[in-house]
Every structure is written in structure tokens, then in C-alpha cells.
Amino acid sequence: MPDQSRGRRARWIRFREGRATVEGFDLEKCMTAYCSTRRAPPRRTLRVVAFLVACGFASPLLAASTHFPPQTKIRLTIVQWMPTKGAYEQWGALGGDYVVSEAGTISLPVLGTVDLGDLDDTALGKEIARRLQARIGLVETPEATVQVLSYPPIYVIGDVSTPGQFEFRTGMTVLQALAMSGGEAQDKNSLSRSQEIELIGELRSIDANVLRGSIRIARLQAEISGAKEIEFTLPIGTDRRVAEAILEQEEAIFSARRNDLERQSKSLTELRKLLDAELVSLGEKAKGVDANASSLEKELANVKTMVERGLTIPSRQAELERTLRGIRSDQLDLVTATMRARQSIAETTRDLDGLYDKRHTEIASELQTELSALDQQELKRETTQKKLLDGLAEGGGSTSREKRPLIFAVTRRIDSKTNEFPATEMTLLIPGDVVRVTQVPLEATQFDTEETDVSVSPTPRSQEASQ
Structure with missing residues (x-):
């Protein structure tokens, strides 16, 4: 070597x-x-x-x-059979919870310090019972049990x-x-496989939210401008299938809201036309009543002259006066009906104008909310992308996940x-x-x-x- x-x-x-x-x-x-x-x-x-x-x-x-290592917490229970009572009696003064000292001992009433040594719970219980019998002078050995509460x-x-x-x-x-x-422990600067998958899934979710928010903003802009359809250009790299599904949903909402607006507008417009027609009818009726009243007034004047000369009976004059009073009442009713019709026309016109104003306000508020949410999603996407890239760069890719x-x-x-x-x-x-x-x-x-x-x-x- x-x-x-x-x-x-x-x-x-x-x-x-x-x-x-x-x-x-x-x-x-x-x-x-x-x-x-x-x-x-x-x-x-x-x-x-x-x-x-x-x-x-x-x-x-x-x-x-x-x-029984030091700091072990044990529970000591001591009982003795009492023949006179025919039952076991517990010694509460000696029993209780004890903690093993650093020297491996426990301090008990009457017995003092007891060295646990290599005794287990059963042997310790027997040793305590034996010492109690010897110390107190009992005829029979009491029963002592030791239970470990915590190590x-x-x-x-x-x-x-x-x-x-x-x-x-x-x-x-x-x-x-x-x-x-x-x-x-994992590297603080690297990403585990599960964290990487979680961040990638979060990025996909954010991208979907950004796409949905962008299409919704395009729909709101089309509504507020009164356009007939939504104009939206798909960003490069966007999943066309997902984008078309979202666009289809927004177009359905766009059509439903537009139809609802048109239906309410049409209903108010037709109501105003009916009120206009009613107002014209009341005007024509008022003209007829006025003509009748004028004719009756002339006839009543002639009858009064004839009554004064004795050419006709007074009851004829009284009848004409009653008829004239009825016509005067009809004239007042027509005036009231005309005023009500004009008031209804004014309310209908106000509702029609307010319908568009209210819808415009709602769309503007929704548009502002969506723009704010889109900004937050784009910021979140940027942060998540940076976190993912930094984690992959620090961890060296899949190497950081090796066991x-x-x-x-x-x-x-x-x-x-x-x-x-x-x-x-x-x-x-x-x-x-x-x-x-x-x-x-x-x-x-x-x-x-x-x-x-x-x-x-x-x-x-x-x-x-x-x-």
C-alpha cells in the first residue's frame, strides 16, 4: 500500500x-x-x-x-388489609408522588431516604413494604405499589x-x-421536492387567476363602453383551451347582463309610452267635458231667463244646475288623472335614466376591484417565481434532494x-x-x-x- x-x-x-x-x-x-x-x-x-x-x-x-433515572416522577400507593373492617385501607400519609433525586434516591415519610439502586418498580414496592413492616412493627407486610408517572x-x-x-x-x-x-434537517436555502411541487402548483393557480381576472376586466370594459362583444387578446404562452373556457363563461355573463339591462330598459320605455298615450287620452276627454260644460252653461243661462219670465218651471233650472255640477266634478277628476299620468311619466323617465347610471356605477366599482386584485396576483406571481428560482439555484436542483x-x-x-x-x-x-x-x-x-x-x-x- x-x-x-x-x-x-x-x-x-x-x-x-x-x-x-x-x-x-x-x-x-x-x-x-x-x-x-x-x-x-x-x-x-x-x-x-x-x-x-x-x-x-x-x-x-x-x-x-x-x-429510575434522576428526575423520574413516581407514584407510591400503600394499602393494608384490615381484618376487622374486611377491607383494604390506604395509607395516604405515606403514599403520593415523588421525584427521584440526582443521587438516585427518594425521601419518604417515616422511612427517610430510600436508595433505588437497580431496583425495578416491583422490587422497590416490596422493599418499601418490608422497611415499613420493620420500622412500625407490623404483623403483616403492607402492600406497596410503585407506578412511573413520567421519565x-x-x-x-x-x-x-x-x-x-x-x-x-x-x-x-x-x-x-x-x-x-x-x-x-433540510437546507434552509434549498427546496424539498414537496416544496417545489407546492410552489409550482401555486404558480399555476396564480396564472389561472391572472388569466381569469384579465378576461373579466375585458368584459367589464366592454360593458362600461357599451360594446356589443368582448375584445380580448390571448397572451403568448397561455393555454388556449383554458382561456377559451374562461372567455366563454365571461361571454355568457356579458350576454346575460346585457339582456337584463335591455329587458328592463324596454319595459320602462314601453311603460312611458303607455303613460304618454294615457295623457293624450285624458286631454281629449278633458276637451269633450269642457265642451259639454260650456254648452250646459249656455243652456242654463237661457233657462234662467225663461224662469224669470215665467215661461218654464223652476225644476228645469235645478236639473241643469245639478248636471253642470257633475260635469265640473268630472273636469277635476280629469285634471287629477292628468297630473298623475305626468308624474308617472317623470318617474319612469327617472328610473330609465337611473338604470343606466346604476349599472355604470356597479361596473366601475367591479372594474376597480378586479384591477386591484389583478395587481396583487401579478405581484404574488413575481414573488413566488423568485422564491422558486432562488430555491432551485441555492439547492442545486435535484442534487439537494439526494439522501x-x-x-x-x-x-x-x-x-x-x-x-x-x-x-x-x-x-x-x-x-x-x-x-x-x-x-x-x-x-x-x-x-x-x-x-x-x-x-x-x-x-x-x-x-x-x-x-
Whole structure:
């Protein structure tokens, strides 16, 4: 093997008496060396690291775990059978919720400090019951049960979407912790495939809204100008099928509104013509009534003269006077009807003029609203396009979506010592663990590698930590 290749390989594995020893497995130093090499370490070397993780590298730490880590919240329930009552009696003064201290103990009334050690919940309950019997001098041992209410949380840090603390559950693995933290982190400046699809769909929706708004504006402009049809030129690159469908809908609205306007206008115009005809008829009728009144007045004057001379009876005069009063009443009715007809004509003319004014105002308001909405849609389209282009440029296209390998490490505190060891997705966690997730750069995984068979012996790194 050339000296240069042996030197690069020495950054990862040191051969001693036919065995390789992993030196401390410092992830940060390991990643720095890994990314700084012009060639990746041999593929076999990566298999060695995986072998260390899978074959008992962390087993001493797992075996040293306790059933009640510090900050575990437990509930103690103590009952005793009372023969005289024929029932169990609960000792509320001794039972309750307790939190395990950093020293792995709990403080109970009467018993004082109880060291939990490696006891599980069943063994702890029996130990508390035994001590109570000895301390109080009971004939029979009481029943004590211990229930775990909550464990200390675990912590996930590194290249994850939402690092932080999460609730621990029995049997939790590193993969589950990764899922709770939102999975591996994405490049802040790049777009995931789902984000890219979402932005493309949003752009298509905006384009459709812009096209629909433009055609609607053309329809409103045709209405306000009194045109007979909509004039609209399709922009270059527009989907003709979609545009024709939208234009057909707007033309239907245009025709319906125009027909409605024409129908109302025609109705008011015909009403005004009828009122004009009625006014003419009333005028003719008034002329006839006036002629009758004039003739009757002359006849009444002659009858009065004849009554004064005694040539006719007075009843004839009275009858003519009654008839004349009726004609005068008819004249007043005709005057009133004429005034009403003229008033109706004026109202109809006002409604006809107001019909066009109201429609013009409504169209102008709609046009202003549509122009404002179109400006907003075009601005939104420009912003979305820029966001999509910037994301694709920063992420380097589909390369940013390639799966990058993950390296896991677990930091665990046991017996006042902090130990960090490599882990796999299926490594079991205990309360208080800190999971560090590191993404391997794509550039470092694309070099050609060699294979070398070596035997290994795990040597985990331990570091003293103050309580």
C-alpha cells in the first residue's frame, strides 16, 4: 500500500498487533477528517464503524442503565388489609408522588431516604413494604405499589428539523427520536421536492387567476363602453383551451347582463309610452267635458231667463244646475288623472335614466376591484417565481434532494459519568439521553473507495462530568 494511502487511512484506523482501535470516536474530529480528505475512507472502514455500533459497542452503557433515572416522577400507593373492617385501607400519609433525586434516591415519610439502586418498580414496592413492616412493627407486610408517572425527557440535537427535548417512552429508539424531531434537517436555502411541487402548483393557480381576472376586466370594459362583444387578446404562452373556457363563461355573463339591462330598459320605455298615450287620452276627454260644460252653461243661462219670465218651471233650472255640477266634478277628476299620468311619466323617465347610471356605477366599482386584485396576483406571481428560482439555484436542483447519510451518537450520563458512543437507528434509548444527528456531506460520499478486511475491538470514549 502506498504511504500516501496509508496516511489517509491512519486518520480513521490505527493498526496495532493485527487489530484496529477506534480512537475515542470524536464525531466532530471524525467528520472534519472525513470531509477534508480528497478521497473518502475505504468502504470497508465505514463497515468497521457500523460493525462497532452494531456489535456491542454500546452494550456496557446499556447494561448500566437504571430503572429510575434522576428526575423520574413516581407514584407510591400503600394499602393494608384490615381484618376487622374486611377491607383494604390506604395509607395516604405515606403514599403520593415523588421525584427521584440526582443521587438516585427518594425521601419518604417515616422511612427517610430510600436508595433505588437497580431496583425495578416491583422490587422497590416490596422493599418499601418490608422497611415499613420493620420500622412500625407490623404483623403483616403492607402492600406497596410503585407506578412511573413520567421519565426525564430525551434531547435531540444536530442536523434535525426541530431540535429540542421530547417525552421519553419505554422502548424508544434513535429512529423514533429522529421522527419526533421532524426528521433530518433540510437546507434552509434549498427546496424539498414537496416544496417545489407546492410552489409550482401555486404558480399555476396564480396564472389561472391572472388569466381569469384579465378576461373579466375585458368584459367589464366592454360593458362600461357599451360594446356589443368582448375584445380580448390571448397572451403568448397561455393555454388556449383554458382561456377559451374562461372567455366563454365571461361571454355568457356579458350576454346575460346585457339582456337584463335591455329587458328592463324596454319595459320602462314601453311603460312611458303607455303613460304618454294615457295623457293624450285624458286631454281629449278633458276637451269633450269642457265642451259639454260650456254648452250646459249656455243652456242654463237661457233657462234662467225663461224662469224669470215665467215661461218654464223652476225644476228645469235645478236639473241643469245639478248636471253642470257633475260635469265640473268630472273636469277635476280629469285634471287629477292628468297630473298623475305626468308624474308617472317623470318617474319612469327617472328610473330609465337611473338604470343606466346604476349599472355604470356597479361596473366601475367591479372594474376597480378586479384591477386591484389583478395587481396583487401579478405581484404574488413575481414573488413566488423568485422564491422558486432562488430555491432551485441555492439547492442545486435535484442534487439537494439526494439522501445524505446520517451518523448518530448518544451521550448518556451514568454514575456521574458522561459517555458518548456511536449508535444506529435501532439503538435503544434511556431517559436523559442526548441524541446527536450529523449529516454526511454529499461530496464526501461520492469518492471511489477501497475495501480492506480488518478485525476490530471497541473502545468507547468516557469523560468525567460534574453533577
